[in-house]
Amino acid sequence: MIETTAELEAACKELAKSEFITIDTEFLRETTFWPVLCLVQMASMTTEVLVDPLAPGIDLQPLFDLMANPDVLKVFHASRQDIEIIYNRGNLIPHPVFDTQIAAMVCGFGDSVSYDQLVSRIKGEQIDKSSRFTDWSRRPLSEKQLDYALADVTHLRDVYISLRDQLEREGRASWLAEEMAILESPDTYDIHPDDAWQRLKMRLRKPQELAVVKYVAAWREREARSRNVPRSRVLKDDAIYEIAQQQPRDMEALSRLRTIPKGWERSSSGTAVLEAINEALALPKADMPHVPRHNQAPEGTAAAAELLKVLLKLIAEKHGVAPKVIANSEDIDRIAAEGEKADVAALHGWRRDLFGETALRLIQGQVALRFVGKKVETVNL
Incomplete structure (x- = not known):
């Protein structure tokens, strides 16, 4: 040693x-x-x-x-x-x-x-x-x-x-x-506290909810770093989600939340969280964060995505590459819905040469999948 x-x-x-x-x-x-x-x-x-x-x-x-x-x-x-x-x-x-x-x-x-x-x-x-x-x-x-x-x-x-x-x-x-x-x-590796909310897997529907999540998550990140303790020791993810939904404005409202420990609302952390909540809700409407809206996929996109997954596995096996390296589920869904306009890694560089070009031809009806014996193969139309 x-x-x-x-x-x-x-x-x-x-x-x-x-x-x-x-x-x-x-x-x-x-x-x-x-x-x-x-x-x-x-x-x-x-x-x-x-x-x-x-x-x-x-x-x-x-x-x-x-x-x-x-x-x-x-x-x-x-x-x-x-x-x-x-x-x-x-x-x-x-x-x-x-x-x-x-x-x-x-x-x-x-x-x-x-x-x-x-x-x-x-x-x-x-x-x-x-x-x-x-x-x-x-x-x-x-x-x-x-x-x-x-x-x-x-x-x-x-x-x-x-x-x-x-x-x-x-x-x-x-x-x-x-x-x-x-x-x-x-x-x-250097995640700014203001971006800490991106770690959270939450379904948010309103700009006010997202604003609260951003401000409270940023406070938690700074607090965890300064105290050198895990984020969950400061405030659990479930608590941030409930705070975003209920939006308590005072100590009494905060104390009624299921995910908040008894008496925590009277601590310095409780006070700081209430300040973050009120600061977020005081934002002018024009400054509220935009909640991403996922456009409704065209009819038939889900089926197209399943075909693309089969193609991906077929190509990955043929070339001895893990499918995950070529394309992820989001890539597949976006190619199925947006075609050439999908700005995903699978349509750039070596991934496009290996998979992306054939994937586009598949959804354009220029390539088909067929069984030969017990195997699947592509065929040009």
Whole structure:
């Protein structure tokens, strides 16, 4: 375990000599807003290290410098949370990056394939998962725990090389560019409190309801960050939804809500929520947020969408790509309803070449689906 800045600096200097490194992190975030970084695992083809971010006095700047080194590819599996931690702690986005989970989807390993599944299918080895639910903040960590943590980056080297070679053989390396650009964008991780309402899955019908949701969700986001506690510890999602519907203007009305704990309305948080509600409802009508209206889909669109899903699965199986990488359900519905006018990823770039063009021809009656034996195939009309 690397426990000093000098050791970390020497290790990062050695790792920086490599074309690529694999990296993973272990963290806790059950009781905090910001994840607590507990362990960092890194490996090159010649070096393997475990870093203890909780060691007294250790400065992680050499690690962040390595993450920013443009000459070293950083290989993660399901990288979003790892990158979020590095962004929050080091105020930078690792660059360049390669996510093996996304690459595996492009290479035909299915949707959101797990790390241990990839290791099993590519290397033919099984990972001991008995240490998966370790409390990584406790010290000392056992040899078994450390071996488990290190395996997250040592096997990843072979997984990366296998996927990289397959992508190059099949000419699909460029297909990952869009997804990697999203992972390397600060906007992916730096959610402004005023945009926090977008995390909520709520069906809102009135501008006043949406205004209340926006103001209360923004207050909750700031409060959770300042107190470093999970959002649900401040106010649950169900409570925000009920507040938006009932729109209590005073303490008594707030106390009558089913989702509000008894006495909470008299707390400083209750006062702050009432201020947010009244501020939202005081907006002039012209400044009220617009509730998105989903236009009624033309008759027959649902059936067309089902045909497009069959086509998507057919093409995905033929080319060995996970359907989720090519198009999602919203893409399918919009293509069925809007055709060429649908501004979706499936109608741009390599996705259009692979699927989008045929999908448009299907809904235009230029391509049909038919059974041949027990298989489905396309036929030009």
